[in-house]
C-alpha cells in the first residue's frame with residue numbers, strides 16, 4: 346500500500362509509552378488517528394486532545410476493537426503480556442477479526458517470539474524469558490505464553506500483518522529507523538538495544554512498507570555498535586565489487 350492510501354490508523358494500546366510515540370508519529374504523517382486504551386488511562390493521552398479520537402475500553406473486547414478499527418487503513422497493536430486472562434491473544438484475535446480486509450496490521454512484541462524456530466538465543470536470554478514466564482504467572486501479573494499464542498495466531502492468518510520484535514529498549518531522542526534481521530542471533534542484532542521512540546518509528550513506517558508484509562523483523566537501533574559494524578561490512582563488500 347502506498348503512503349497516499351494510508352489515511353486513517355488505529356493504535357491499540359495507545360496510552361503506553363510505545364503507543365504515545367506512535368500516536369505522535371502518525372499525527373506528524375497527517376494520518377487520522379483513533380486510539381484504544383483502558384478507561385483509566387485515557388488521561389495519559391491528554392496531550393493529544395482534539396487531535397485524535399479515543400475509544401476507551403479493554404483492548405481484547407471485540408466490540409471495542411470493532412468500533413475503533415472501522416474504516417482504518419492500518420492498525421498498530423501493542424501486544425502486552427500483562428495479567429493472566431489471555432489479554433494478548435484476545436487483543437490480537439479481535440484485531441484480526443475486525444480490521445477491514447486488506448488493512449495493514451502491525452503488532453509489537455519482543456525478541457523472545459520466534460516465527461520459524463530459527464532464532465538463536467543466548468543462554469542468559471532464554472533463562473531470563475523462562476524466569477519471567479514462571480514468576481510472572483506465579484504472581485498472576487504476566488502471561489508470556491499468551492503473547493506467544495497471540496503471535497502464533499497472527500502468523501497463521503492470511504492478513505497483511507507484520508510482527509515487529511523489539512530488542513531491549515532505552516529512552517532517548519530518535520536515532521533513525523532501526524535495522525532488522527529475520528533471526529535473532531544474526532550479528533547485526535548483537536547489541537540488543539533500540540530507542541523506544543525508534544521502535545515506534547519502525548512500527549509506523551511498516552504501515553507503508555510492503556516488503557514487511559508477513560515478516561517478523563527483529564530490530565536493533567541503527568546507531569547500535571552491531572548495526573554500525575554491519576553497515577561497515579556492507580560498504581566494504583560494495584567497494585570490493
Ligand SMILES: NC(=O)c1ccc[n+]([C@@H]2O[C@H](COP(=O)([O-])OP(=O)(O)OC[C@H]3O[C@@H](n4cnc5c(N)ncnc54)[C@H](OP(=O)(O)O)[C@@H]3O)[C@@H](O)[C@H]2O)c1
Nearest residue numbers: 358360361362363383386424425427453454455511512514
Ligand atoms: N519493555 C521492554 O524492554 C520491551 C522489550 C522488547 C519489546 N517490548 C515490547 O514493546 C511493547 C511495549 O512494551 P513496553 O514495555 O514498552 O510498554 P508500554 O509501551 O509502556 O505499554 C504498556 C501497555 O500495557 C498496558 N498495560 C499495562 N498494565 C496492564 C494491565 N494490567 N492490563 C492490561 N494492559 C496493561 C498499558 O496500558 P495502560 O496505559 O492502560 O496502562 C500499555 O498499553 C510490547 O509489545 C512489548 O512486548 C518491550
